[in-house]
Amino acid sequence: MQITKLKPLFYTIIVLLALVGSVMYFASVFSGILLILAAAGLYFVYYGLTEGKGASKSLALSFLKSLLIPVIGVVSALLIGGIIMGITGYNPVTAYKALFYGGLVKNWSVSVLNAAPLIFTGLSVAFAFKAGLFNIGAEGQYYVGAVVATFLGLHFNMPPLLSIPIIFLVAGLLAASYNYIPALLKVKTGAHEVITTMMFAQIARYLSSIFIRGMGGGSDGPHPYVTDPILKSNWLLKMKTIFPSANYRVHIGILIAIGMALFVQYILTRTKFGFEIRAVGQNKDAARGQGIKVGRNIFIALLFAGFLAGFSGVNQVLGLDHKLYENLNAGYGWDGISVALLASNNPIGVIFTSLLWGILAAGGQYMSRTVQTPNSIVEIIKGIILFLIVAKYIYIHIGHKFKNKKKEEREAVK
Amino acid sequence: MSGIASILNTDLLVATIRLSTPITLAAIGATICERSGIVNIAMEGIMIIGAFFAAVAALFTGNPWIGLLAGVVAGGIFSLIHAVATITFHLDHVVSGAVMNILSFGIVRYLMVMIFGHPGTTDAIPVGLKAYQFAIPGLSKIPVLGPVFFNQTPIVYMSFVLVVLTLIFLKKTKTGLHLRAAGEHPLALETIGVSVYKMRYLGVFVSGLLSGLAGAYLSIENSVSFTEGMANGRGFIALAAMISGGWTAIGSFVAALFFGFADAFQVRMQVFKVLNIPSEIFIIFPYVATVLAVAGLVKKSRPPKADGVDFMIEKEGA
Amino acid sequence: MSKVTKITVVMLVISMVFAGLVFANGGSEAAPAAEKSKVIIGMATDVGGLGDKSFNDGxxxxxxDAKADFGIDARVVESKQQTDYVPNLSGLAEDGAQVVFAVGFLMGDALIEAAENHPDTSFAGIDIFVDPSKAPKNVEGLLFKEQESGYVAGVVAGLLTKQYASASDRLNDDNVVGMVLGMDIPPVERYQAGFYAGVKSVNPDCKVLSVVTGTFTDxxxxxxxxxAMIxxxxxxxxxxxxxxxxxxxNAANEAGVAAIGVDVDQSAVAPDAVITSAVKGITRAVYLTIKADLEGTFEGGGNKVFGINEDTTGISSFNKWDSIVPGDVKAAVQKAIDDLKSGKVVAPASRKEAGYEG
Structure with missing residues (x-):
C-alpha cells in the first residue's frame, strides 16, 4: 500500500492545518474555520483511503453518535428557554438571534476570553473526577493562583520568556498545595473532599481580600479593592501581535488552555500514572488488588487538580485583567464543574463545553444589550442543559420504557 | 475605650440568635435530608427561592403570614427538582445540588425583571413578621435568657420548636427511624417493605421546606424586602453547621449558634475598633471549624453510611 | 442506520434550521430596526447594579428622563461579571450609541480602555476620576462632592442627636450617631468624611461610629x-x-431610632425613620451630559465636578420629618449650605482631612 507510507505527511498536514486554523479562529480571525474544516475533511479522506470505504462512514457515524446527548440536551434546553421567553413576553427568535450572533460572531473574542479560564477549572474538576474525586473547591484554588500570580506579577522583573513560565509554575504549585490538607484528610481520615475543598474555597475567597488590599495602593491609593497593575513584561502575549486583525484583548491564554487539555488527555490515556488514576477512579478495591497505591494516587490527583485550577487564576491576571479585583469572582470554579460534567470529564470535551459556556455568557450580554432581553434566561438555559445532559439516566429510563413497550407489542402480536 | 468587655452583653446574645436562625433552619433541614441518604448542597439556592417568593407573596397580599407560607412551599417545591434528579434519575447528588444553585439565581433574577422591571431589590412589604414579635409572659423576665429566648419573632420561635421536633422525629418516631435507615442501610429497609425512594423524597422535601423557611426569615422577618445577594453564602454556612454538628439536629443547632455568635462578635469588634483585625478572619470561622470537625476533632462527626450513595431498585420487566 | 444515529441526524438538522433562523438576516445587526433612526444612548452598570433604589437607579x-425629553433610544446593560465591563462599554459604542455611560467606580479602567478604542463615541463615567494628563479626549468623569452632602446631613444629625433630641421619640439623650458603609471606595469615604465634619461642626463632643460592611448587597x-451601633x-x-x-x-426603623438615606431621597423606604437623605444629583448629571452631547457641547478629557453650587449635592426634603425638625436646625442647615456655597467652609474629602480614624 502506497498510501500508508504517506502517513507522516498526511498527519503533519492535518495537524498543521488544524493548529493554524484554530489559532486564527481563536484570535477572532474567522477564516481560520476553513482550515479547520479542511483538516477534518482530509482526515476523513485519509481514514477512508487506508481503512476502506465503510470505515470513514462508520467513523462519521460514531462521531455523530457521540454528539447525540449533547445535541439533544442543548437543543431541548434552547426550546424550553424559548418557550419560557415566549410565555413571559419576549420574542425568542430575536433573542436567540442576538444571543448566537453575539456569542459566535460579534463578541466571539469575549466568548474565547470567557472560555480560557473555564477550560482550566473544567480540566481540574474533570481530572479529579477521573480519580473518583469531586474537586468542588476549584474556586478556591483559582483564588490562590490569581493572588500568587498578582504578587509575582507585581515584583518579578525578568524577561517574559523566563518570568511567565515561572509565574505559572509557582502559582500552580501553590494552588496545588492549597489542596494539601484536603488531600491529607481524605487519605488519612477519609474526610470527604467535597466538604473540605468547599470549605477551603470559602476560606480562600475571604482571605484573598486581605491579600488584595495588601497589594493595592494602600490607604492613600486609588481604592483598596483592587491591586496595583502588574508589570507589563509579565503580560501574556496578545493575539494582535501575531494577527494584526485580531481583537486586541484576546491573548494566548486560550492556546495554553487547549495545550493543557491535550496534556491532561495524554497523561490520562498514555501514561502509567493516568492508568492508575483511572483504575482508582473506577474501582478502588480492584485497583488495590492490582497493586496500585490508592492513597498515593488520590493524594496526587487532588494536588494536580489544584495545580490546574490555579492556572485559571494566573491566566486571568496575566492575560486579561493585569490586576486583581476583590469581591468580583466570576465563579469559574462553579462553572468549571458544569463544563466538566457536560464533557463527561473528557479533557478534549472540556474545551468545547467551555466554549459553549463562554458563547452563552458573551451572547447573553450581547442579547441583553441589543434587544434588552434579561440575560438571566441564559442562566436558566444553562441549568436546564446541565440537568438534561448530565442526568443520563433520564435517557436510559425513557429507553427502558420504550424497549419494554416494544417488547409488549411484539408479544401481543405473537 | 471600654474594650471587649463592653461587647459582651445581652444584646450580643440577641444578635447571635438573630444571625443564627436562618442557619439553624437550613442546617436541621440538611440534617434530615442527609440522614435519608441524599447529600444536599442546594440550601443556598433553595433559600434564595424561599426568600423571593415569601417577599413577593407578602408584597402582593399585604399579609406576611401568606408570605411565610409561600416561601416555605416554594422551597419545598423547588427542592423536589433535587429529589427527582437524584432519586428517580440517579444523578450525582453534589452535581444536582450545584446545578440547583445555578438555576435558582437565574430563576429569581428572571422573575425579578419580569415582575418588578429590574433586578436588585423588591419594594418594601407593608408589614413584616418582625411586627409580630412577642414576649412570653413570665419567661421573658428571666435575666439574660429572657430577652434572648423568650422575647422573639415568630420564625425564631418556630426554629426553636423545629429543632426539638426534628430531634424527636429522628429519634423517636417510626418514620424517623425508617428515614435514618434509608441513609444507613437502604437495602435492609427495602427488604422490610419500606420504600427507600419514599423516605428519601420525604427527606429532601422537608429540607426544602425548612430552607424555604430560612429564606422567608431573611426577606420578611429580618428585613422587609427581598434583595438578590440576600443569602450571601448562608446556605453553605448551614452545610458547615450540619457537618460540624455531626449530622445531628442538636449539633447543627449548637454549631449554628456558634457561627452566629462569631458573626455578631465580628460586627461589634468593628464598631468598637477593639482590635484591628480584618473582619475576614471572623468570617472564615465557620469554614475552619468545619474542616477541624471533619478532620476528627469532633469525634462523632461522621456522615450516614449510605449518604450520597445512589440507591437503585432493579425492576425486571416492569 | 441505527435508530440512535437517525435521532442524532434529525436533531442536527433541527439545530441547523435553528441556526439558519438565527442568521436569517445574513448576520445583520440584531438590533431592532424600528429604533435605528433614533439617537442611541447606552449605559452599562456594575455587577448587581440596577434595582438598588439609590445610585444605579438614580x-x-x-x-x-432624557428619553422622555429628547426621544432617544435608551439602552441599559448590567454586567454579569467584571470581565464584561469592556465588552459592554465597547459594545454599546459599536451598536451606534452616541454617549456611553459607565456607572460605578470600579469600571474606571474599563471606561478608559473602551474610550481609547472608540474615539468617535462620547464616554462618561459616574464616580470615575478621569486623569486629564492621560485620558483620551472623548471621555469625561462625572464626580460629585459627596462630602458636601455628607456635611449638611452631619449638621442635621449632630444637632438632633443631643441638643434637639426632645423633638422626637426616636431620638435619645446619648450623644452618639453611626454610619454604615458599604465598600470603602472614594465616594463612600467622601460621604463619611463630610458627615463626620458636619456632626463635629455643631456638636464637637458627639461620638461618631462607623462600620465597613464590605458589601453593597447584604x-x-x-x-x-x-x-450594633444602636x-x-x-x-x-x-x-x-x-x-x-x-x-x-430597616434596623433603625424597627429599633425606633432615626436614619439618614443616601444618594437619592430614600424616605419611601421607611417614612417614619428617615429624617432626610444626603443626595447627589446623579440623575441630573446624566441628563445634563446627554443634553450637552446632543447639543454638541460635550467636553471630554477631564472631569466635571458637581457640587453644591450646581445644586447637585445637599440633602433632600424632610418629608414626614418636616414638622418634627425644629426651626433652629433648619436654620443651621441653611447656614451650612450657604457657608459651603460661599466657600467659607470646605467639607473634607477624606478621613485624613477630617481627622477621623473611623
Missing amino acids: SYQGLL QAKGKEAAL EQGADIIFQIAGLTGLGAI
Missing part, C-alpha cells in the same frame, strides 16, 4: 451593623451602603 432615571449585614446609644444611622444600607434603615 443614574438610570437620568437616562429615562441587607442582613447592614442591619446587624446598624443594630445598642451603643446611636439614635441616627447614616447609611452609605446601597442595598446593604436598606437593612440599616
